Amino acid sequence: MTAIASRVDLEPVIGLEIHAQLRTATKIFCGCPARFGEAANHDVCPVCLGMPGALPVLNGQAVDLAVAAALAFGCAVHETSVFARKNYFYPDLPKGYQISQYERPIATGGHVTIQVDGGTRAIRLTRIHMEEDAGKSVHEGFADSDRRTYLDYNRAGVPLIEIVSEPELRTPNEAAHYFESVRRLLVWIGANDGNMEEGSLRCDANVSVRPRGVTTLGTKVEVKNLNSFRYLQKALEYEIARQTDCVIHGERIVQETRLFDSALGRTFSMRSKEEAHDYRYFPEPDLPPVVVSEARRARVAASMPELPDDRSARFVRDYRLPAYDAGVLTESRGLADYFERVAAACGNPKAASNWVMGEVLRVLKAREATIAEVGVTAEALGALIRLVDGGTISTTVAKGVFEQMYGTGQDAAAIVEAQGLAQVSDDGALHTIVQQVVAAQPDAVAQYRAGKKATFGFLVGEAMRASGGKADPKRLTQLLRATLDV
Numbered sequence: 001m002t003a004i005a006s007r008v009d010l011e012p013v014i015g016l017e018i019h020a021q022l023r024t025a026t027k028i029f030c031g032c033p034a035r036f037g038e039a040a041n042h043d044v045c046p047v048c049l050g051m052p053g054a055l056p057v058l059n060g061q062a063v064d065l066a067v068a069a070a071l072a073f074g075c076a077v078h079e080t081s082v083f084a085r086k087n088y089f090y091p092d093l094p095k096g097y098q099i100s101q102y103e104r105p106i107a108t109g110g111h112v113t114i115q116v117d118g119g120t121r122a123i124r125l126t127r128i129h130m131e132e133d134a135g136k137s138v139h140e141g142f143a144d145s146d147r148r149t150y151l152d153y154n155r156a157g158v159p160l161i162e163i164v165s166e167p168e169l170r171t172p173n174e175a176a177h178y179f180e181s182v183r184r185l186l187v188w189i190g191a192n193d194g195n196m197e198e199g200s201l202r203c204d205a206n207v208s209v210r211p212r213g214v215t216t217l218g219t220k221v222e223v224k225n226l227n228s229f230r231y232l233q234k235a236l237e238y239e240i241a242r243q244t245d246c247v248i249h250g251e252r253i254v255q256e257t258r259l260f261d262s263a264l265g266r267t268f269s270m271r272s273k274e275e276a277h278d279y280r281y282f283p284e285p286d287l288p289p290v291v292v293s294e295a296r297r298a299r300v301a302a303s304m305p306e307l308p309d310d311r312s313a314r315f316v317r318d319y320r321l322p323a324y325d326a327g328v329l330t331e332s333r334g335l336a337d338y339f340e341r342v343a344a345a346c347g348n349p350k351a352a353s354n355w356v357m358g359e360v361l362r363v364l365k366a367r368e369a370t371i372a373e374v375g376v377t378a379e380a381l382g383a384l385i386r387l388v389d390g391g392t393i394s395t396t397v398a399k400g401v402f403e404q405m406y407g408t409g410q411d412a413a414a415i416v417e418a419q420g421l422a423q424v425s426d427d428g429a430l431h432t433i434v435q436q437v438v439a440a441q442p443d444a445v446a447q448y449r450a451g452k453k454a455t456f457g458f459l460v461g462e463a464m465r466a467s468g469g470k471a472d473p474k475r476l477t478q479l480l481r482a483t484l485d486v
Contacts, residue, residue, distance in 0.1 A: 345382020
């Protein structure tokens with residue numbers, strides 16, 4: 001952003017359109033697999049290619065997942081919704097139109113709660129509607145890519161929901177948090193796999209700027225196909241700065257669609273922005289209205305898992321965990337499930353929380369693994385925590401045991417016994433260690449007795465080191481202090 005632009009009292013206005021692939025086995029209107037990674041144009045048929053005479057049949061599982069998402073976001077699910085044809089001509093759209101929903105979407109209203117700057121904000125949703133995905137244009141990877149574009153229609157017909165927010169986001173940071181919150185909830189309920197690299201979750205950002213305090217919207221620019229939180233934030237930062245510069249220099253902002261170049265960190269013009277009338281929407285003649293009865297809505301609601309905010313509140317209420325712990329443990333459904341199994345296995349929820357948030361997340365991060373790939377079962381970790389709580393081993397020793405358990409299937413008790421790691425709590429043995437340390441560190445002892453009490457921590461550390469980390473730290477500390485204070 002230029003210096004002159006940074007002085008202008010303009011505020012950004014941001015709304016997001018998030019496209020989420022529904023986790024169905026097949027496409028939305030045909031029986032082709034809805035999967036990633038097959039050879040180009042392998043998963044296609046006359047229906048998803050729009051061949052003459054081929055008729056679409058709606059995937060019922062896609063409807064249920066769309067309803068589940070709408071309920072999770074607190075939307076009003078409409079009893080009747082209608083598919084429409086969105087007409088535009090682009091090479092990756094085999095039919096020359098996209099089957100989507102327009103005037104009568106499956107759900108409206110609802111909100112997404114985001115946490116920013118130590119507080120929370122509820123960002124309202126305009127609508128959630130169902131639609132089919134387009135194919136993919138391949139612009140590189142071939143010897144003649146400088147002259148030709150190749151088309152892969154495997155994604156054509158993959159089921160999507162589009163989650164459209166109200167223009168209530170005000171900063172790129174808020175937008176990134178909003179996108180993260182949407183992803184977390186969709187993955188939590190099993191509606192989407194959250195794989196942004198494969199394109200199953202991506203968003204378009206609508207952004208404009210206006211003088212602060214003004215309620216009318218400025219000229220909107222759409223930045224399309226952003227598939228990471230970081231790219232969304234960077235694209236918005238650039239676009240807001242670009243538009244601000246335009247305003248301050250008296251230039252007209254053009255309503256258009258732009259793309260973000262992550263290598264250059266800038267957006268560039270793709271095409272002029274279409275209005276709704278440009279798409280010539282009309283009801284899809286080959287599909288009847290979608291009817292979601294009260295019984296169907298209730299069945300979907302009954303099958304949904306406990307939502308993350310509710311689960312976090314329960315962790316605070318039932319396990320007496322701090323709100324921070326509960327928030328971390330409910331970042332994913334798998335992590336929350338793992339914690340609860342550990343807590344049940346050890347009988348100490350706070351210790352289970354500390355271990356899961358500490359050692360478990362540490363090793364997962366180091367190995368770039370997910371909680372589904374964790375190398376110590378919840379029951380095994382619970383048994384390790386019981387050894388600590390029972391005084392058999394210290395926490396320090398337990399961390400080393402955990403490292404040995406990870407991915408090997410070894411039992412904590414067996415490791416402790418085989419390696420002689422049991423905690424030393426016998427006063428005689430501990431007194432011997434204390435006498436050795438006092439004799440080996442006369443300067444530190446003299447400083448302590450002269451009033452430099454901070455030296456005590458050093459002596460405790462030396463004593464623990466002399467014991468190989470196996471001494472009962474509480475009893476060792478008591479005996480050391482008694483010896484020094486004589």
